[in-house]
Amino acid sequence: xxxxxxxxSENGWAVLEVQGEVDLYTSxxxxxxxxxxxxxxxxxxxxxxxxxxxxxxxxxxxxxxxxKRARERGGELALVFGEGSVQKVLSITxxxxxxxxxxxxxxxxxxx
Amino acid sequence: xxxxxxxxxxAAASTVSIxxxxxxxxxxxxxxxxxxVARHAxxxxxxxxxxxxxxxxxxxxxxxxxxxxxxxxxxSLEPGGIAVEVTSGSTRPEGGAPGPEGSELVPMNRxxxxxxxxxxxxxxxxxxxxxxxxxxxx
Numbered sequence: 001x002x003x004x005x006x007x008x009s010e011n012g013w014a015v016l017e018v019q020g021e022v023d024l025y026t027s028x029x030x031x032x033x034x035x036x037x038x039x040x041x042x043x044x045x046x047x048x049x050x051x052x053x054x055x056x057x058x059x060x061x062x063x064x065x066x067x068k069r070a071r072e073r074g075g076e077l078a079l080v081f082g083e084g085s086v087q088k089v090l091s092i093t094x095x096x097x098x099x100x101x102x103x104x105x106x107x108x109x110x111x112x
Numbered sequence: 113x114x115x116x117x118x119x120x121x122x123a124a125a126s127t128v129s130i131x132x133x134x135x136x137x138x139x140x141x142x143x144x145x146x147x148x149v150a151r152h153a154x155x156x157x158x159x160x161x162x163x164x165x166x167x168x169x170x171x172x173x174x175x176x177x178x179x180x181x182x183x184x185x186x187x188s189l190e191p192g193g194i195a196v197e198v199t200s201g202s203t204r205p206e207g208g209a210p211g212p213e214g215s216e217l218v219p220m221n222r223x224x225x226x227x228x229x230x231x232x233x234x235x236x237x238x239x240x241x242x243x244x245x246x247x248x249x250x
Contacts, residue, residue, distance in 0.1 A: 021143075024172040025136035031214075054143065056168045057218050057225055065214030085161040092228045094219050 003029045007037065011109040014042035019051040022059030030059060034066040034077075043075025046108040049086050060095055067099060076100060078108045129186040132171070134179050134200065139171045142185050146196075149187045153194055156250065162229045163248045167196065170244045173222040174200035179242055193249030201241045 003026045004019040014037050022030055037045055047063065049055070063079065070077040078100040081087055090096040102108040130145045132138035143164045150160040167185055174183050179200035188195040220228065226246060227233045233246035 021140060023136070023139050023143075023168055024175065025139060054164065054168070056165055056172065057215065057220070057222055058172060060218050061214030061216075063214070064217040068214075068217065085165070088158075088161070089165060089225075092220075092225065 002026065005029065005033045007033070010046075010105065013044045013046050013109040015046045015048060015105055015109070017048045017051070021054035022052055022062070023054065023056050024058040027058040027062045031062040031065070034062065034069070038066075038069050038073065043070050043073040045070055045075070045077045046102075046105055047077065047079050048105050049079055049081040052081070052086055055086050055089060057089075057093070060089065060093060064095065064098070078102060080105050080108050126189040127186055128189075129184055131182045131184045134175050134181060134183055136172070136175060139168055142171050142183075143168050145185070146187065149189075149194065150248070153189050155194070155248065159248060159250055163194065163196070166226045166229050166233075166246060166248070167198065169222040169226050170196075170198040173244070174198065174242055176222075177237075177242060190247070190249075193247055195247050196245065198244040199241065200243075 002020065003022065006017040008015050016033055016037065018030060020026065034045065034047075045066070047066070063077075067077040080102050082103065087096070090099070100108075128149050130142060132142060146163050146167045147160055150163050155163070171183055171185070181201040183198065183200040186197045186199070223233065223235055223244075226244070230246040230248060233244065235242070235244045
């Protein structure tokens with residue numbers, strides 16, 4: 001089981017689209033994708049989790065590490081997700097108050 | 113020899129179990145299995161999602177604690193819910209493996225997260241064996 005990851009640019013932000021389930025097995029793929037973006041000089045990153053059907057604390061750890069890396073470079077990492085299991089696990093862990101979260105990629109990048 | 117997940121239905125006791133190797137690649141199989149049992153028990157969708165998360169965290173926690181043997185996940189159908197028991201064994205001599213990068217930054221560890229979902233969650237660890245139990249109930 002692999003994640004499907006896609007990246008693009010929008011309004012000066014790097015948008016990382018994630019599809020699938022993020023767990024102990026697949027979270028390294030997400031980590032590597034975020035790492036690649038920061039190594040390419042991207043420090044304003046939006047991670048689109050709307051097509052993520054599952055995420056556990058392995059995935060949350062990768063997201064928090066990515067946020068920390070972006071902020072160390074003077075940037076930001078925002079999350080986009082709808083109501084559902086992703087929102088719930090972020091809420092339970094209190095991480096919904098740590099990340100900048102938006103309902104759409106357009107809102108996150110300032111396009112809309 | 114290829115390691116495979118095996119499942120067994122004990123109809124008399126209404127317990128369904130699956131055994132996986134301590135390999136992260138198989139945690140998704142456990143979630144799929146738990147969702148199927150939850151559907152059979154007619155659990156609500158949100159409770160099913162909670163159950164999937166809890167068994168995923170339990171299996172991952174066993175692997176990170178150094179369990180190298182098989183991990184058995186048993187789901188027992190009870191009135192109104194499902195009793196879950198996750199049993200793992202054969203600790204690695206050098207102990208547990210570090211969690212994924214960033215795991216130390218998450219405000220809750222895996223067991224705390226499971227308890228936030230199912231407050232009766234209990235973990236016992238003896239000589240070479242670890243057992244986690246909780247009940248998925250509305």
